[in-house]
Amino acid sequence: MGLFSRKNSKPNNGSPDSQSAFSNGPKSSSMPTRKTMNGSSLGASSVLDIPIPRAPDPALDPAAYLRSVHSVRERSRFVLEKAKKNQLKHFHVDLSKFQDTASYVVSIIKRDYAPDYASIPPHGRWQHFEVCGRPRIDQLMGSWASTVDAQERTRRLIDLFLVSVLLDAGAGTQWRYKSKESGKVYRRSEGLAVASLEMFKMGMFSSDPNNPYQVDSAGLKKLDVMAMAGGLQVSEYNPIEGLQGRTNLLIRLADALQNQDMFGTEARPDGMLDYLLSHPSTQASSVPVIPVPILWGVLMDGLSSIWPASRTTIDNIPLGDAWPCSVMPSHPTHPWESIVPFHKLTQWLTYSLMVPMTKLLGVKWAGSELLTGLPEYRNGGLLVDTGLLTLKEFDARRGLEMWRDVAGRGGNCVEVVPTFEASDDVIVEWRAVTVGFLDELLAEVNVLLRLNGSEKLSLAQMLEAGTWKGGRELAEVSRPNTKEPPIMILSDGTVF
DSSP states (O other): OOSSOTTTOOOTTSSOOHHHHOOOOOOOTTSOEEEBOOHHHHOOOSOOEEEOOOOOOTTTOHHHHHTSHHHHHHHHHHHHHHHHTTOOSSEEEOGGGHHHHHHHHHHHHHHHHTTOGGGOOOSSHHHHHTGGGOOHHHHHHHTSOTTSOHHHHHHHHHHHHHHHHHTOSOOOSSOOEEOTTTOOEEOHHHHHHHHHHHHHHTTTTOSOTTOOSOOOHHHHHTOOHHHHHHHTTOBTTBOOTTHHHHHHHHHHHHHHTTOHHHHTTTTOGGGHHHHHHTSHHHHTSSSOEEEHHHHHHHHHHHTGGGSOTTSOEETTEEOSSEEEOTTSOOOTTOGGGGEEEOOHHHHHHHHHHHHHHHHHHOOEEEOGGGOOOOOSHHHHHHHHHTTSEEEOHHHHHHHHHHHHHHHHTTOOOSSOOOEEETTSHHHHHHHHHHHHHHHHHHHHHHHHTTOOGGGSOOHHHHIIIIIHHHHHHHHHHHSTTTOOOSSEEEOOSSOO
16 A cells, blocks of 8 residues: 555554665656755755656646645735735735834744744644643553554544644634543634544544544544534534534545545545655655655645535636635636635645654655745734734725624624625735735744744744734734634635
8 A cells, every 4th residue: 555554564663764665766857856944844854855846837727726835825926016015905005014013923933932943843733732731642642552653653643633624714703612631621723623632532533443543434424513513512602613614524525535546445544644655756765755745736636525616616626725816917818817826724734744744754845835824814813913904994894894794693792803704805815915924024034033044944933933823912912802813704614
């Protein structure tokens, strides 16, 4: 079943035999080479030239291009350039606030990590499991027998992390989760992380009663809304946004896992490990270095069937988290040019799955720089709460009308914020400009921290220690009753 078979190829010493498992292979002359990320990002201890697949040509295959990791930054850049000229349709841009925003992010990073900035972990689901300082993943692995080696531990974490990230769409302001193990109450992403972990440990996603610590197609098939509501402690008094959408996402995942080429004969997410390690691009090096676009292809192509059919399509090909945006170029014969792709959950999955493979198996990654900042409400909220972006008056009024409508239907009425559907042009523009400004902030943050060369923070580190955390803390101060973002997005459980 690939380079590392569960039955025959597990190393007994708890670490992969990288030197013997990988042999030198020819590098393709048709692809450019890039460098692996430095050790401060995702654990690479050396710099290697690794071939990185090019983006598909949008003129020949616009759907493939818009589904690629390359397209997110390239398309969002159009909106950033409009923002720098204060030409956005829905937001005023005050560039005089950019320095204040960067200084605030730096203050958060210095407070928590100075002077050891190299210790900042990359943004990923692992940290959410450690809410309140409890090392839940280490504790989980500590509960497994010593005969469960590093590869099987990685496989189990791939299963857990994939399901947990797919459940990580915005939970709303009212939902809470009370841990069955500690009795403590958690909210939002951390609450969903703890809930998904406890559901995983109960075997809720496994069809094998002898092995609860796995996710497989048959186990996901047995899920329904009632079971998910029970696992997430949802009730009339503890509602969560998008429960049906989350449930349907996992049920559709069961069908996607039947792709044996990517997920193996056991129809588990962990099957992607065999696919990645045995991929020709990985085997082109003497050590396990996986090009990020190869992992991206597994997640984007292997999971394409899980996304709602109502999303944007080109030639009947669903694009996933990609949306038309009114400030983008418009061409009558090239309608794809008006679309901005984000693929937030796919990027969040990529960031998150890289971590256990790096920590447990010593895998290194090439092309990590292709990943962007996550276009979600914490990073975007930071830009609004610092005054860099201000919603224009007409859209603010329209958003407040939507808020009143939601409140009238029994939604949260504690704090008043403009509210929009995820597909609204306001939200698409907000997300696109967020991606662009996160790149700008990374450059300025490194300047302010006086970090150069290999000492520079990666984007994943800034997201973890600065913008995501900073956006959250500003929300807690600005809207203490709900800690919600300055602009609310109505979630269907499949976007954010």
